[in-house]
Amino acid sequence: MSPSFQDLFGHPPEVEAEAPGRVNLIGEHTDYNGGYVLPMAIPQQTQVALRRRADKRVRAFSVNTSRSGEILEYELGQESVGKHWLDYVKGVTQVLQREGHALTGFEIWISSEVPLGSGLSSSASLDVAILRALRELFSLPVEDVPLAILGQKVENDFVGAPVGIMDPMAVHLADQGMALFLDTRLMRFERVPLPRALDPIVINSGVAHNHAAGDYRVRRAECEQAAALLGVQQLRDLSTVDLLRAEKLPAPLGQRVRHVVTENARVLAAVQALRSEELDRLGNLFYASHDSQRRDYEVSVPEIDLLVDIAKEDADVYGARLTGGGFGGSVVMLAKAGTGSDAAARIAEIYAKRSGQRPSVLVPQAHS
Numbered sequence: 496m497s498p499s500f501q502d503l504f505g506h507p508p509e510v511e512a513e514a515p516g517r518v519n520l521i522g523e524h525t526d527y528n529g530g531y532v533l534p535m536a537i538p539q540q541t542q543v544a545l546r547r548r549a550d551k552r553v554r555a556f557s558v559n560t561s562r563s564g565e566i567l568e569y570e571l572g573q574e575s576v577g578k579h580w581l582d583y584v585k586g587v588t589q590v591l592q593r594e595g596h597a598l599t600g601f602e603i604w605i606s607s608e609v610p611l612g613s614g615l616s617s618s619a620s621l622d623v624a625i626l627r628a629l630r631e632l633f634s635l636p637v638e639d640v641p642l643a644i645l646g647q648k649v650e651n652d653f654v655g656a657p658v659g660i661m662d663p664m665a666v667h668l669a670d671q672g673m674a675l676f677l678d679t680r681l682m683r684f685e686r687v688p689l690p691r692a693l694d695p696i697v698i699n700s701g702v703a704h705n706h707a708a709g710d711y712r713v714r715r716a717e718c719e720q721a722a723a724l725l726g727v728q729q730l731r732d733l734s735t736v737d738l739l740r741a742e743k744l745p746a747p748l749g750q751r752v753r754h755v756v757t758e759n760a761r762v763l764a765a766v767q768a769l770r771s772e773e774l775d776r777l778g779n780l781f782y783a784s785h786d787s788q789r790r791d792y793e794v795s796v797p798e799i800d801l802l803v804d805i806a807k808e809d810a811d812v813y814g815a816r817l818t819g820g821g822f823g824g825s826v827v828m829l830a831k832a833g834t835g836s837d838a839a840a841r842i843a844e845i846y847a848k849r850s851g852q853r854p855s856v857l858v859p860q861a862h863s
């Protein structure tokens with residue numbers, strides 16, 4: 496059994512907070528182009544418990560990553576990057592202090608059901624859970640959208656992960672059973688209920704790409720280059736009529752632009768389809784998004800394509816697509832209500848046989 500806060504620190508915590516993981520339903524590689532995304536919160540949560548200290552010391556423990564009873568420590572104001580999970584805690588305290596918020600040291604206990612490094616945003620879930628807890632503990636005057644922006648800063652400025660605003664916004668502002676339709680340029684968002692007729696499924700392919708961060712940077716740079724050549728600030732500023740011009744760009748920029756422009760249009764269509772409960776249409780948008788990621792954005796891998804192809808054959812599934820940054824990772828699917836668990840198990844089994852990989856069903860949550 497993992498040690499509790501009381502076991503580790505010898506007294507109870509003062510505040511507890513939690514934040515879920517997220518899965519992006521549609522709108523991939525659009526957030527850093529100022530476009531639209533449609534993530535939803537998943538049932539798995541990261542929980543944190545904290546207690547203030549009189550000095551400047553931070554003492555931290557994570558059930559997920561600490562060896563039994565191992566408490567890591569640092570001094571507020573002396574945060575240094577260690578390429579280690581503690582960077583997420585250090586990043587939060589550094590970013591808050593730089594914004595002028597006064598903190599004292601604290602003890603923190605962390606425990607997450609969100610699988611780490613599986614594309615369900617365990618990191619944003621951790622950042623946001625810590626930010627929520629510190630906001631409460633020190634009565635910090637931080638509103639909701641600024642809190643999500645702080646979460647992004649932790650990853651961009653301290654951890655060194657070039658992530659967009661989608662993850663912390665989804666984790667902080669999408670409620671359970673709701674999708675968050677977010678305009679990342681205007682930072683406007685709306686919560687869209689998921690129809691009762693749908694069971695979301697997430698299956699991890701078991702394939703992790705070691706150079707994913709490098710490839711992600713290349714895609715971002717290609718988008719910036721294409722935007723500059725087309726004379727716009729961000730690819731968000733283009734519409735389908737601009738695609739003819741984009742086709743004349745040096746390869747592969749034209750196809751990258753086509754993905755971003757058509758993906759933005761698919762997010763808008765998906766929001767409409769959700770609202771009118773046109774589930775077949777929604778499913779087809781998922782398959783079209785997957786094709787676009789595979790052919791135009793080139794972020795899929797054969798195993799992920801296989802998972803999508805198996806889903807296509809399944810009578811209970813409306814649609815499926817690669818979710819997250821790509822080069823491995825997970826597929827999100829929409830199944831008929833009541834069939835999600837069975838369909839996920841069936842698809843994962845066929846996939847395991849054909850690919851030789853060891854998939855895991857992440858949503859609906861596999862019970863251990």
Ligand code: ADP
Nearest residue numbers: 557559560580607611612613614615616617618
């Ligand atoms: P993802 O966010 O998709 O899960 P990332 O690579 O962005 O993947 O973040 C995973 C990293 O975040 C982990 O390797 C670890 O450093 C940190 N992390 C996330 N959750 C926890 C946790 N509960 N305890 C300790 N570290 C965590």
Ligand code: MG
Nearest residue numbers: 616617618619
């Ligand atoms: Mg992350």
